[in-house]
Amino acid sequence: MAVSRLAKYLRQDRLPHVWCPGCGNGIVMKAFVDAVDREGLDPDRVAIVSGIGCSSRVTGYLNFSTMHTLHGRAVAFGTGVKLARPEFNVIVMGGDGDMLAIGGNHFVHACRRNMDMTMIVFNNNIYGMTGGQYSPTTPFGKVASTSIRGNVEDSFDVVDLAITSGATYVARSTVFHYNQMVRLIQKALEHRGAAVVEILTNCHTYYGRYNAMPEATRLLQFFKDNAVTIEKSKKMEEEELTEKIVVGEFRNIEKETYTERYDRLVKQSLAMSQKE
Ligand SMILES: Cc1ncc(C[n+]2csc(CCOP(=O)(O)OP(=O)(O)O)c2C)c(N)n1
Ligand code: SF4
Numbered sequence: 001m002a003v004s005r006l007a008k009y010l011r012q013d014r015l016p017h018v019w020c021p022g023c024g025n026g027i028v029m030k031a032f033v034d035a036v037d038r039e040g041l042d043p044d045r046v047a048i049v050s051g052i053g054c055s056s057r058v059t060g061y062l063n064f065s066t067m068h069t070l071h072g073r074a075v076a077f078g079t080g081v082k083l084a085r086p087e088f089n090v091i092v093m094g095g096d097g098d099m100l101a102i103g104g105n106h107f108v109h110a111c112r113r114n115m116d117m118t119m120i121v122f123n124n125n126i127y128g129m130t131g132g133q134y135s136p137t138t139p140f141g142k143v144a145s146t147s148i149r150g151n152v153e154d155s156f157d158v159v160d161l162a163i164t165s166g167a168t169y170v171a172r173s174t175v176f177h178y179n180q181m182v183r184l185i186q187k188a189l190e191h192r193g194a195a196v197v198e199i200l201t202n203c204h205t206y207y208g209r210y211n212a213m214p215e216a217t218r219l220l221q222f223f224k225d226n227a228v229t230i231e232k233s234k235k236m237e238e239e240e241l242t243e244k245i246v247v248g249e250f251r252n253i254e255k256e257t258y259t260e261r262y263d264r265l266v267k268q269s270l271a272m273s274q275k276e
Contacts, residue, residue: 022216024201072102111165132206
């Protein structure tokens with residue numbers, strides 16, 4: 001059997017993975033290595049950081065410089081890596097719980113600072129690893145193990161949150177839209193500054209089972225049926241957009257990054273102290 005051109009990016013000795021059969025995490029992982037390959041990135045200059053959760057286990061399988069850190073702290077560790085080794089392409093990956101609940105503070109401040117790194121949010125609308133508790137992206141009314149009669153909270157819109165916080169590249173796709181997902185991750189990897197890519201992914205084991213979509217394919221079908229492009233969404237009424245997943249590139253602007261500003265400040269300070 002021909003070995004995939006992407007196999008070299010995986011730690012074969014760590015396989016098989018721990019994910020449930022059909023879990024979308026594997027699709028995101030493949031899309032990521034596909035994007036790295038298409039971009040021709042030097043694997044020795046790629047650092048990937050994750051926290052804790054099913055999706056965060058991704059760093060165990062990826063054959064780059066990786067750090068599997070603490071729940072919610074991946075963005076903080078990623079920031080440290082970027083400051084220490086600015087020549088690295090730093091990518092932070094994690095679930096909606098990890099990145100937006102316990103790690104929400106780090107997430108918004110990395111966006112605000114325009115930290116030069118890519119943050120990939122694996123949004124399965126639930127805490128998968130710990131048994132299906134609701135998360136900040138569980139939609140209102142949906143069932144989780146901690147909201148058995150329906151979630152009473154409104155959810156975060158990850159794209160809106162990232163844009164409002166200051167991220168300079170923001171995009172959304174789903175695990176059904178493989179080619180789009182690869183393209184958007186590629187653009188995020190190319191981007192200078194804080195890049196956020198939200199990927200809607202299936203946790204059929206918990207989110208799907210609690211919400212009448214117990215098979216992976218049902219959730220993939222949901223993503224297929226409910227995704228609308230940004231262009232199309234602009235022509236739709238607000239009520240028509242309920243439950244729809246607007247996909248595509250929402251923001252892509254150029255702005256000086258945190259590390260660039262810091263470099264400039266250091267150079268200015270050195271020049272000033274030499275004059276004194
Ligand atoms: C400080 C801390 N609090 C709580 C936990 C328990 N915990 C582990 S994973 C997780 C949630 C995972 O959900 P998410 O980040 O959405 O990832 P998923 O498993 O859905 O991919 C929690 C609460 C922990 N490990 N450490
Ligand atoms: S519990 Fe959910 S997120 Fe975790 S591996 Fe299974 S399907 Fe994937």
